Amino acid sequence: MNFKLLSASFGAILLTIHTSFGQITENPKVEESSVPYVKIKKVELTDVNTIIYLQFVERQSKQQPQFRSQPRMSPLPDSRIPQFPQQGISQSQIWLDPETRLYKPGEIDKKFKFIRAENITTTTKTSVANGDTVDFVAYFERLTPGIEEFDFYEGRSSNGNQSWNFYGIHVKNPLKKQPEKPSKPIAKATVPPAKKPAAKPAAKAPQKPAPAPAAKKEAEIAVLKGTVYNAKTKEPIAAQLSYIENGDTLQVRSSSGKYRVGVDAGEQYKFRVMARGYYGSSFGLAPGDSSGKSFDQDVYLTPLIVGETILLPNIYFETSKYTLLPESFEELNRLVDVMRDSPTVKIRVEGHTDNVGDFDKNLELSRQRAESVKNYLIEKGIESSRIEAKGYGGTRPLTKGSEEERKKNRRVEFVITEM
Known part of the structure; x- marks a missing residue:
């Protein structure tokens, strides 16, 4: 060779x-x-x-x-x-x-x-x-x-x-096998020669330990994970999550419905969940309020199908009036996005009150509140022909329980009338 x-x-x-x-x-x-x-x-x-x-x-x-x-x-x-x-x-x-x-x-x-x-x-x-x-x-x-x-x-x-x-x-990353250590032969004990005792050293004055350098603080990361489901079938659906971090809007898309997001453990977040053909949802997260670093949050979205009644959970009016409060705008903008994404959808906005007070006044107030929601959608560019408004007063209560429970009767919903 x-x-x-x-x-x-x-x-x-x-x-x-x-x-x-x-x-x-x-x-x-x-x-x-x-x-x-x-x-x-x-x-x-x-x-x-x-x-x-x-x-x-x-x-x-x-x-x-x-x-x-x-x-x-x-x-x-x-x-x-x-x-x-x-x-x-x-x-x-x-x-x-x-x-x-x-x-x-x-x-x-x-x-x-x-x-x-x-x-x-x-x-x-x-x-x-x-x-x-x-x-x-x-x-x-x-x-x-x-x-x-x-x-x-x-x-x-x-x-x-x-x-x-x-x-x-x-990835492939198996544990490494630890090699077996050969047993050491036992050495015979030997008697060491006698030594004179060493002189005792003079005692030194105690020294003050030097201060440890301050560790550089690094942002802690928390993990939020979960699955987005169809609220009717309980099956996972493709969805998109959006949230704001350091003033920037970020988006995470999931084709399987499963998602995992890394967030700053010291910040507070509001997540918005959207899926085509479904009414979106939102939830908040404050990792710093918990000692854990991993959070689970499953989300259930209601499908947009004819005849489906969907609650608008965060609609607020002035007391005994039909003037929308600014706290309602985020929820209403979500409905605007749904109608823009599904241009053939038509809805009926329904207003409801409790059954306390004058029946006719409650009926009129619920109608006016439904009209206020309709007008907001129109101002955002949704055609008026796609929106109907109707008030039911206190005729369709969700509950007849305590005063706290009866608050659920004061609500705004919408029904899909045409796709």
Whole structure:
């Protein structure tokens, strides 16, 4: 065997030994991701790193080019927007936040820091044209052996930009087998030679310990997870969650109904849940009010079907009047969005009161309140022909219990009359 052949064989052996140390997962299963246009192509675990290979694809409509504010994409200032309406050419800007971390789901203390990236910037923004594909690589600290599911959490957002987050990434990362330690031979006891007692050292004055450096406070992350269901069938449905973080509106889309969101444990949140063909819902979350770092919140949405009666839970009026209070606007705007998304839907707004007081006055007040809701929808651009308003006074109570229970009778509902 000549020297060149020997060298090549030796190099091949070294390469085999090196790659055997890593675990590679091609196209890993990802339970949920915050955006559809960034994919994880491969995860490689070496002795020192978790290496994630990702791909970004910029795709926009050629018929109606738009400059969207998508996760980790920001619209260019007006003075820099390219003017190519015929070709539908546009640009977005991408980068990777160096504060990105990997977490073990449900165990936020187990986090693995970002180290470096290839083919994507972390301090400046790179422009990407319509149709371009960018393959890039992110290096993190090595996942502890045995962690075979983790979250990729970028999470920090500013100036209308959203983050790239991936939840439930499944990889090959088995526990390492500990080699058995050989038993040490028992040595025969020997008697050490006698020694003179050492002189007792002089006592030193006690020294004041130096103050420990203050640890850098890092934002704690909490995890919110759950499933969005059809309230009638109890089956999971595709849905979208939106919430505000640091002044920016973020969105999480779920095709399976399951969702997982990382949030700042020191902030307060209000989540809005929407699904096409359903009436949306909302709920609040204040992670700091609880000692836990993981929260479960399932959501049940009512389908929009003819004949379905849907309660508008947060509609408020001035006492004994039909003037809408500002606290009602968020709920009414949700109904506006539903009617915009489903332009063939027609509804009947129904007002109800309790049965205390004059019957005729209650009937008139309920009608006026239903009309107030109708007028609000019209002001927001919904055609009046799609909305009917009717008052029932106290003729359709939900309960006849205590005074507190009877408050439920004072309500506004809507009924789907046509699809």
